Amino acid sequence: MAEAAEVRRRIYVWEFPVRLSHWVNVMAITVLSVTGLYIGTPFLYPVSDQSFTMGWMRFLHLTAGYAFLMMIALRVYWSFAGNKYSNWRVFVPRSKSQVQDLKEVTNYYLFKRSTPPYDEGHTACAAFAYFLLFLIFLFQIVSGFALFNNDSHTAVHFILGGWLANLMNIKTIRFWHHMLMYPIWAFVIVHIYLSLLMDSSGKNGLLGSIFGGYKFMAGRG
Amino acid sequence: MGEGKDLRDSSPTVYQALRQRGVSRRDFMKFCSLMAATLALPASFAPKIAEALEKAKRPSLVWLEFQDCCGNTESFLRASNPTVVDIVLDVLSVDYHETIMAPAGKDAEKSLQDVVKNQKGKYICVVEGAIPTRDGGVYCCVGGRAAIDIAKEVCGNSLATIAMGACAWDGGIPSANPNPTGAVGVKDVISGVPIINLPGCPANVVNLTGTVVHYLTFGSLPLTDNNGAPLFGYGTRIHDACQRRAHYDAGRYVRQWGDEGHRNGWCLYYMGCKGPETYKNCPTAQWNDRTSWPVGAGHNCIGCASPKFWDTMTPFYSRLAAIPGFGVESTADKVGLGLAIATAAGVTAHAIARAGRKHIRHEDEEKTAKTEGK
Ligand code: HEM
Ligand code: HEM
Ligand code: SF4
Numbered sequence: 001m002a003e004a005a006e007v008r009r010r011i012y013v014w015e016f017p018v019r020l021s022h023w024v025n026v027m028a029i030t031v032l033s034v035t036g037l038y039i040g041t042p043f044l045y046p047v048s049d050q051s052f053t054m055g056w057m058r059f060l061h062l063t064a065g066y067a068f069l070m071m072i073a074l075r076v077y078w079s080f081a082g083n084k085y086s087n088w089r090v091f092v093p094r095s096k097s098q099v100q101d102l103k104e105v106t107n108y109y110l111f112k113r114s115t116p117p118y119d120e121g122h123t124a125c126a127a128f129a130y131f132l133l134f135l136i137f138l139f140q141i142v143s144g145f146a147l148f149n150n151d152s153h154t155a156v157h158f159i160l161g162g163w164l165a166n167l168m169n170i171k172t173i174r175f176w177h178h179m180l181m182y183p184i185w186a187f188v189i190v191h192i193y194l195s196l197l198m199d200s201s202g203k204n205g206l207l208g209s210i211f212g213g214y215k216f217m218a219g220r221g
Numbered sequence: 222m223g224e225g226k227d228l229r230d231s232s233p234t235v236y237q238a239l240r241q242r243g244v245s246r247r248d249f250m251k252f253c254s255l256m257a258a259t260l261a262l263p264a265s266f267a268p269k270i271a272e273a274l275e276k277a278k279r280p281s282l283v284w285l286e287f288q289d290c291c292g293n294t295e296s297f298l299r300a301s302n303p304t305v306v307d308i309v310l311d312v313l314s315v316d317y318h319e320t321i322m323a324p325a326g327k328d329a330e331k332s333l334q335d336v337v338k339n340q341k342g343k344y345i346c347v348v349e350g351a352i353p354t355r356d357g358g359v360y361c362c363v364g365g366r367a368a369i370d371i372a373k374e375v376c377g378n379s380l381a382t383i384a385m386g387a388c389a390w391d392g393g394i395p396s397a398n399p400n401p402t403g404a405v406g407v408k409d410v411i412s413g414v415p416i417i418n419l420p421g422c423p424a425n426v427v428n429l430t431g432t433v434v435h436y437l438t439f440g441s442l443p444l445t446d447n448n449g450a451p452l453f454g455y456g457t458r459i460h461d462a463c464q465r466r467a468h469y470d471a472g473r474y475v476r477q478w479g480d481e482g483h484r485n486g487w488c489l490y491y492m493g494c495k496g497p498e499t500y501k502n503c504p505t506a507q508w509n510d511r512t513s514w515p516v517g518a519g520h521n522c523i524g525c526a527s528p529k530f531w532d533t534m535t536p537f538y539s540r541l542a543a544i545p546g547f548g549v550e551s552t553a554d555k556v557g558l559g560l561a562i563a564t565a566a567g568v569t570a571h572a573i574a575r576a577g578r579k580h581i582r583h584e585d586e587e588k589t590a591k592t593e594g595k
Contacts, residue, residue, distance in 0.1 A: 040541060041554075042491055046473045053472025054490075109571075111578050150458065150498050169533040170498045175542040175553065182557030186564040193568040197575075 008216045011120055013085045014209055017078045021071040022210055028071065029188075031064040032140075033181055040178055065144050069160070072137055085121030091131040098124045116202050120217060126194070133187050136180050143177040146170075235312050235437065236275040249274075259431040259506060260443070261453045273438040274312070280433065281344040283336050284318035285375060287368040288361050288395040288404055289350025293386040294320045296423040299509060313433060316344070319363070330364045337378050345433065346379035348372065348407050351388040351395040355403030369410055381415040381442060382407060385429060387525055390418040390448070397531035408449060415442055418449040420501070422525035427506045428454035446500075448528070454506070459496035459522050462504035465489065489516060493538040495524030 014022075035057045038044065044053055079088035093102045101124035104117040109125075117123070122130065145161025150170070153162075164173060199207040205216040233241065239249055253271040257264060286294070298321070315321070317333045324332055336344050350368075353360035358367035376382040384407040387393030395404035408416050419428050432451055435443045443451040460466065465488045468474070474491035475483040488494070499522055503514045516522055524534035536543065541553055 042472055042474055044472060046471060051471045051473070055470040055472075057472075111574070169528070171533050171542050174540070178541055179553050179557060182560045185557075185561045189561065189564045189568055193572070197572075 008218060011215050011217055012213055013083070013121055013215050014213045015078070015082055015086065016213070017074055017082065018086050019210060019213060021075040021078070024067055024071045028064040028068040029184060031060055032068065033185070035061040035064070036178070036181060062148065065141070065148075068137075069141050072134075072141065090122055090124075091127045091134070093124045093128055101125075102128070116198055118217075120215065123198075129187065129191075133184070136183060139180060140177060140184075143173045146173050147177060233279070234275060235277050235279050236271075238279055238314075239312075255427070256431060256434045259427050259453060259502075260435055261456075270434060270438050274434070277437040279312065279314040280380075280437070281316050281336055281340050282313040282347060282433075283316055283333060283344060283375060283379075284347045284349065285363075285368075285371060286319050287348065287350035287352050287363075287372070287389070288402070289386070289388055290394075291320055291349075293349045293389075293423040294318070296508075297426045297429070312430060312437075313345070333375065337375055341378045343380050346376050346382045347385050347429070348376065348382060348389040349385045351392045351404035351406060352410055353395070353402035353404050354410070355401075360402035360404075372407065372410060376407060376411045376414060376416075379414055381417060381436070382411060383429060383432060384408065384416060384418045384449075386424045387420055387422040387530060390420045390450075391528055393422065394531050396529070416449055417442055417445065417451060420448060420450055420455065420526040420528075422530065425454070425501075425503070425506055425508065428502070450526075454502045455500050455526065457500065457502060457505075459499045459501060459503055459516070460494075462502075463496055463516055464504065465516060483519060486519075489519075489521035490540070492521045493536065493540055494521035495527070495534050495537075496522040499524040499527050499534075501526040 038057045039054070039061060042054060042057075046053065075086075078086055079091075084090075090098075093099050101117060101119065104113065105119075105123045105125040107113045108116045121127075142161040142164050145157050146164035147161075147170070149157045149162030149165065168176075195207055195210075199205070203218065205214065209215045236249065250267065250271060253274065254264060254267040256270050257266040260266075284294070316336050317329070319329070322329060322332070350361075352358070352368045352372055354369060358369040361368040363371060384390045388395055388404070389407050391406040392400070392404045392409070393406070395402060396406075406418075408418065417432050419425075419432070421428075428451065431453060432443055435441075435451075435453075443453055446452055446455055448455070460469070463469075465486060468486070468488040469490055473482060473485075473487040475487050475489050476491055477483070478492075490497070494516070496516060503522070504516070507514045507517070521537070523537045524530050527534055544553055544556060
C-alpha cells in the first residue's frame with residue numbers, strides 16, 4: 001500500500017466541454033444572481049438622465065440566461081458523448097458500487113472514516129448533488145423563459161418555457177424562479193468547501209482537475 | 222349591413238337614432254374615428270364605419286347582472302362626455318338592464334321574456350358578474366330564478382353573448398379562493414353561442430362598443446385571443462404601451478407613495494405594478510372619455526384583466542408573492558438568505574469539527590504508538 005501511494009497515475013477525467021460548461025456556468029450564475037436580484041428589487045438609484053439600468057440588467061440577465069442554456073445543453077449532450085466520468089449514468093446512484101460509494105463518502109463527511117474513498121470521477125455523493133442541481137437549473141431555464149415569454153411572444157420562447165404559464169400562473173413561476181436561486185447559492189457554498197476539503201484530504205489534484213482536466217490518483221486504497 | 226338589418230325591422234337605424242337624440246354629424250364622425258382607432262383600424266376606416274352605422278339597425282341588447290358590484294354598469298355610464306354615453310346607449314337598444322331600466326318587478330321580467338321570445342337568436346346578451354353553481358345556484362337569484370337558469374335561457378338564445386368584466390369572464394372576485402359559492406364565468410356554463418369575453422375590473426365600455434360596432438360594420442365578431450377576448454382590446458401588453466416605460470428601462474422608480482419619483486411620474490414597478498404581465502388597451506383607450514387611466518393617475522396596474530386576477534395578481538403592491546404559511550415579514554429573500562447563511566454556518570461548523578477531530582485522532586495515534594512502543 002505504502003509503495004503504491006507513491007506512484008501517481010495521471011488520469012484525464014474532465015474533458016474540455018465539461019470544464020467549459022463548468023466555468024461558463026459559474027460566470028453565468030454569478031451574473032444571473034446579481035441581475036436577477038436587481039430585476040426583482042431594483043436596488044440601484046438612477047445616476048443620470050442617461051441611465052439605462054433596468055434595460056442593461058435585463059439584457060445581461062437574458063444574455064447570461066442564453067449562455068447558461070447553451071452550456072446546459074452542451075453538458076447534457078456530453079453526458080452521452082463524453083468519457084465515462086461525465087456519462088449520465090454516474091449521476092444517480094443505482095448500482096451496488098454507487099450506493100456503497102455514497103455510504104462511504106457520507107461516512108467520511110460524518111467523520112466515521114478518516115480518509116475519503118477512492119473515486120476517479122465524481123463521488124456518488126457529489127454526482128447526486130449535481131443531479132439535483134441540474135433539476136433546479138432546468139426549472140430556472142424553463143421558468144426564466146416563461147417569464148420572458150411576456151416580453152417576447154415567439155414560438156421559440158414558448159417552446160423554451162412559455163408553455164409553463166399554462167400549468168402555473170406567472171406569480172407562482174416568478175416566486176419559484178426567485179426562490180430557487182437560494183438553494184443554488186447554498187450548493188455553491190458547500191461545493192467550494194467540499195472541493196477544498198477533498199482536494200486536501202484526497203491529495204489527488206481534484207481542484208486542479210476542473211481547470212486542467214487531469215487528476216493525479218494515488219493507488220487504489 | 223346584412224345581419225344588422227334583420228335584427229329589428231321597425232326601429233330606426235343607428236344613425237337615425239343618434240340624430241333623433243340630437244347628436245350632430247360631427248360628433249357622429251368623431252365617434253366613428255374613435256371606433257376605428259379602438260379596433261386598431263387605419264383612420265380611413267372611419268367613413269366605412271359611418272356608412273355601416275348609417276344603414277345598420279340597432280341591435281337589441283339585454284344586460285344581465287349576477288354576482289357583481291355593478292362596476293361595469295358604472296363604467297358604462299360614467300363617460301365624462303355625455304355625448305358618448307348617448308351614442309353608446311343609442312348604438313345599442315338596451316331593452317333590459319336591471320340597474321337603468323324604467324320598469325320594475327314583473328314588468329321588467331316581462332320585457333326580458335319578450336326579447337327572448339320575439340327575437341330569439343337576434344339579440345345581444347351582455348352579462349356582468351359571475352354565476353354561482355354550488356347548491357343548485359341558490360347564491361344568486363333574480364326574480365326567484367337562479368342566475369345559472371337565467372343565463373342558460375337568455376344567453377343560450379342570444380345571437381352572441383358578451384361577458385363584460387372579470388367576473389363574467391372567469392368568475393373574477395366571487396370565484397377567488399376559496400370560492401364559497403362555486404362561482405364561474407359565462408363560458409363555463411354556456412355553450413353553443415359565440416361568447417366574447419371582455420376581461421377587466423371593470424371592462425372598458427370602449428371595448429364593448431367596439432365589439433358591437435365591429436359586428437355592425439363587418440357582419441362578424443372580432444378576432445379573439447385564447448381567452449376569447451377581442452385582440453383589438455387585449456392584444457397588447459400594458460407595459461409596452463405605458464407612458465412610464467422609459468422610466469422603467471432607465472431604472473427610475475417610485476419607491477414610496479408621494480416621494481419625488483412619484484411626483485415626477487416615474488415607473489411604478491417597484492410598487493408592484495402588474496403592467497409587465499397584463500394585456501389590455503388601458504394606456505391607449507384610457508378611461509372616462511380618455512381622461513386618464515390607473516397608471517397615468519399614479520397607481521400601479523393590478524392586473525385586473527388577467528386570469529383569476531384576485532388570486533394570481535395579489536399582493537397588488539409587491540412584485541414578489543409572499544411565502545404561503547409564513548408571516549408577511551418573512552419575505553422570500555429573508556428565507557433564502559437564511560438558507561444561505563445556515564449553509565455557510567454548517568460548513569464552518571464542519572470545518573471546525575474536522576480540525577478538532579484531526580487533533581484528537583492525532584493524539585489517539587500518538588497514544589497508540591506510545592502504548593505499542595511500550
Ligand atoms: C456557481 C458556482 C458553481 C457551480 C454551480 C458549480 C457546479 C459544478 C458542477 C455541476 C460540477 C460537476 C461537473 C460536471 O460533471 O459537469 C462541478 C464540478 C466541480 N467544481 Fe464546481 N461549481 C461552481 C463553482 C466552483 C468553484 C468556484 C470551484 C473551485 C473552487 C469549483 C470546483 C469544482 C471541482 C473541483 C469540480 C469537480 C469535482 C468533482 O469531481 O465532483 N466549482 N461544479
Ligand atoms: C441560475 C439561474 C437563474 C437565476 C439564479 C435567476 C434569478 C432571477 C431572479 C432572482 C429574478 C427576479 C425575480 C423577481 O423577483 O421578480 C429573475 C428574473 C428573471 N429571470 Fe432569471 N434567473 C436564472 C435564470 C434565468 C434564465 C435561464 C432565464 C431565461 C432567459 C431567466 C429569465 C428571467 C426573466 C425574464 C426575469 C424577469 C422576470 C420578470 O419580468 O418579472 N432567468 N431571475
Ligand atoms: S408603470 Fe407599470 S406598466 Fe408602466 S412601465 Fe412601469 S411597470 Fe410597466
